[in-house]
Amino acid sequence: MARALASDASTRRGDKESELEAGTAPSGLTLRTLTSSFRSSLNRSDGVMRRLIPGLAIVFIIVLALFRAGELAGDYSETQSTAETTLSLMASVVAGGLMSSEETLPETGYRTTLKRILADSLPAGATSQGRIFLVTDNAGTIVASAPIQPSLESRPISDLLAPSQPLTVFGARAGVLSVPVVFSTGGDSEQSLATVHHLDGQLGMIAVLQPESAVYADWRDDLSANVTLFVGTSLVLLAVIYGFFSQASRAETADDMYAATRGRIDTALTHGRCGLFDWDLSRGRMFWSSSLYELLGREPKDDILSFADVSDITHPDDIDLLGLAEHLLESGETLVDETFRMRHADGSWIWLRARGEIQSETGRAEPHLIGICIDITEQHELAEQSRMADLRLRDAIETISEAFVLWNARNELVICNSNYQSLHSLPNAVIKSGTPYKDVMAAAANAEVAPQPVTVRQRGGAPEGSYEAQLEDGRWLQISERRTKDGGFVSVGTDITALKKHEEKLMESEKRLKATVSDLQKSRQTLEIQARQLVEMADKYQEEKTRAEAANQAKSEFLANISHELRTPLNAIIGFSDIMTQEMFGPLGTNRYADYCKDIYSSGTYLLNVINDILDMSKIEAGRMSIETETVSAAAAADDASRIVTGAATEKNITVIAKVADTLMVQADKRALKQILLNLLANAVKFTPDNGTVTLTASPRGDKLRFEVNDTGIGISERDIERLAQPFVQVENQFTKTHQGSGLGLAIARSLVELHGGKLTIESKVKKGTSVSFTLPLSDTK
Template sequence: PYLGQLVVIHPKAQVLQDWRSDVTQIATLFVVTLGVLVLLGTAFHWQASRAAEADQTLAVATERMDKALDRGHCGLWDWDIARGRIFWSKSMYDILGLQTKGEFLSYGEVAERLHPDDEPIDQLVDVMLQGGRPAIDQEFRMKHCDGHWVWLRARAELSEAPGQDSPNLVGIAIDITEQKRLDKLNQEAELRLKDAIENVSEAFVLWDSDNRLVMCNSKYQQLHNLPASVCRPGSSYEDVTRVAREPVIRQRSAASSDTTLPASIPEGSDGNTFEVQLEDERWLQINERRTKDGGFVSVGTDISNLKLHEEKLLESERELMNTVRDLQKSRMELEQQSQRLADLAEKYSREKTRAEAANRSKSEFLANMSHELRTPLNAIIGFSEVIEQQLFGKVDIPKYLDYAHDIHSSGQYLLDVINDILDMSKIEAGRITLEVEKCSVPAVIEEALRIVSGRAQDGGVTLRKDLPDSLHAMADVRSLKQVLINVIANGVKFTPDSGSLTISARRVKKMAEIVIADTGIGISPDQISKLGRPFEQVENQLTKTRSGSGLGLAISNSLIRLNDGSLHIASEKGKGTTVTITLPIAQKGKQPKRIVESDAVIEPISTGTQG
């Protein structure tokens, strides 16, 4: 059932007052809430701005650090040992040519790039964790992405962060590949330098600005009798001089110091040079020079040969001065003698003219006399030959035949002598003329052998020949045949019965060579020098029974020389004699004749010992 409504009626003022109170409370709450919200928004915005600014600062710092590490060829390591993960900076990836792989690497990824011959890093870390080492400074190699090895020098130490149970290994790795390459080059250069210094002939030593030994060679070590223990680089000058033995010095130059050790360079001076003579008479030149870094180098050069030459030069100079004084002293004498020599020269010229005139007169006289003698000799030889041959009747008395034979032989011998004298006089007077032309050497030899073969047969001498089929020389045929007959006849004359004579011919370079070798009595060394002198004969047993004018060889030698050839005689007593004749070889084809006139010169014959 409907019960009705209860209406409460309040005064209007009371109601408005209550409303205003409620509105005020709500507005106040709203304003306060809004203010709180504004404050919260403002704080959030400020915090966000600070975070963005911090991120930007961190990015810039990271970029700068990476750039600095990259410029220094360095890489940053942070190894979380407990978790087995390693942080690398971007520059570390760049050193190995790798692309960045996330934030961390595993130890396995790093270990597979380590060189197998280097000490493992994990073993070093174990030593550090056990308290054996507070930090590491280690060189090792890692493989580049291109396959070559990169040398790194790692410097790291253990770092414990708050809230961590185990420490991290934090450090830096420096790329020292270029340094290693330069070190290797420096080592090779140093070895080459040491080898070069060791192989020089001088004693060499180099000291640094602190008077410590840099290097020396074995020559320096031997000079001062230094043990190897003090010759190591870094030894002090005092240590070296304390054990060094000074060589005994016999003589010093004016600028010499009291020692051969390089400690005598005056302050402010660039160097010093002096000479010393050692006990073994060797001379050393010591050259000491300051280096740019304040050290000094000393080189000891053996100048013994130079000193010897210098002494010889001084001696020569003294001799020269003495000679000059002697020359000046004898100058007056020479001037006096010059006048006497001029007088003698004038006298000699007059005597020479008279001698030449007398020689010409003698040659003309001999030529005329030979011509006058040949006319009666021809009659004597002819009539004695008629009697010997009994052409006009038989001679009953044998003694007359013997006399006729002796007259014929003596006349023939005298005719030969006259012919030789006539030839010699023509040569001396310059009145002989030769026609030099191309001729066959074997043919001329055959003609000469045919003429002499009768004498050889009578004397029991065997003639042998060894001639080529063709050999041509430039010579006068008549004179060449005369020479061959003369030489062969001499060989037959002085070869005993059952002996032999061999004549051969051959070409030797641009000369035709004719060799006549006999097995005769030979000639002793003291007699062979007489050969070729006009009217001289070698004395032996056969010359006493075999006559001769002594002109044959002289004429033969002159004729061969006029043919532009040479004649050489080699002999040994009791074994035989060998005569060698050389003539210019004739070229192929026709050669023109050449007229040669005697120059009136009688040359000695070339002689030697047969062997």
């Protein structure tokens, strides 16, 4: 991999252009161009498809309706033709049988014989589907029927016909007609198919009747089934069209949300002096966001940068990109945090801080380093100026022969020189900035005979003065003090022991005494001039320090503002992905869509939690986090926190135990206490292997209640414990590389504990476990 990067650096842009034309650019970056082209072509065809699909569906429904109507009409005609043919044939067959058997009929009582002959003459299945065979005598009276119809026999056949249909329509071989027939006396007529054949001899005619309801029964069933199928198909098509429009509208809304979100992010990155990058480590190609181009004063473009392009504008003394890539590929580390300079388009150098993480796309082995670059040029210059001012001030203080010390308005040590330290025999531990005056004097092995808080003694109302003090070893000091503009004061001490001794000797001689006094006055004047100069230098030092603190405050406010801006689109993304996962407005169509929605929901929730942590940390750093103490049940807070982490613990088969007595009450902010316990328990569960144990206990210690979280996790080395609770800091080892996290959990917990006046303590042994403890005041309420 390293040789590939070196080769790329030598071939520079010529190799870049040939590789892009050959399509060998990183898949994660080339996919962005392909996706953009496909999305633009899809947007162009989207309007046509939205107008074409409904028209095609309606044409399909109309064609289907016409086709099925034609088929049903043909079936109707075919059914009628078949029924008429069958009636005519059956009438002819039965008439032939009756005429051939007419000679066997007796003169009297022939009806019984006729009924038998009629039954024998019927073909198989002749009386099915409602067919009725009627035989009349020459007078037109019905004398036989099949199947036997006692109610119809002995009635004139003309009674069966509706009054509007005369009997004269029937003649020899008259065919089949549709006529209304009255089957019962006084009943309604029923439209039926009828055919009549005349007989010779003493028999008059044979009539065959079949109600049309029986003839078209099967056809009506087919009609009902086809109408039902057509209506169902039409409804399904309409539902598909509605789903298409619904999905198209949702896709358009999602595109608008994406464009708005991207616009906000680009605006935030541009105003926040930030930029995104994507570095394909295996091929040495890099993609920059437009904000990063603008940060370096260059024209934004979508082309992929080669390793040589980036290396040419990177300061070689700050970072070795080739060595960094080689180290990441060989060591397996995933997190990167580097500070370096890059050349601006105008030739100047810009200080950048790059923070990123190595990620690999699913199904591909090429690792990508994806992260953000922040412009820290101003902060770096301020820090450098502050450092140089501090060095100059310290050098100036060390060069003077007097003991120098600077205190702030709260009587806390700001700075002192080595003469002051050696004069009072102070250990190095107490000469740190911020140490109270009483602690410094308590640690002094050579303090003043009558120690007291240092105060400025004024002369004539002026905020300055001097006095003499004797030390425990007998030496004398001439101390000059002056009030600073911020309320503190500077003190310069001169060893006047020798002068004191000389003064005693010079008492014998007025001349020598006057000379000594004159020397002392000159020394005082010199000291006052030096003191004023040192005060001015101290003022400059304080001003530079204030500017550095203001820059840090601006950084915290920016993080808080960008966190608020990111939470709004994230809430929409999480909410809509949850709606799509639950399919509130209908099924998505494919199970993979549901999986994608779950991935969006989980990723959005994780990102929202990270942003919330950043927001809380920013509030704390900006001093806008306040707590309201009240009497809180320690057991209730412990149970709530344990219950929340139970889900994550169950997945790893980790036992979470909370041993907190119900009677223990603490004076604390309820929400802050719950967040402290939740962060500590969640951190313990995350870094505890499967089948481990996490224990939360609370025990009184005087007027304090000591909470302690113990786990059987991977442990922390001693060199990492000191920096672990710092913001965005995570301990790197083989186990924690597989876990996500913002690195703010312990930092937020520590800050909240300190806001309560407590202190967070971490004790750990590698591969044995970790113990995190803190104390809070016990409540007076029993």
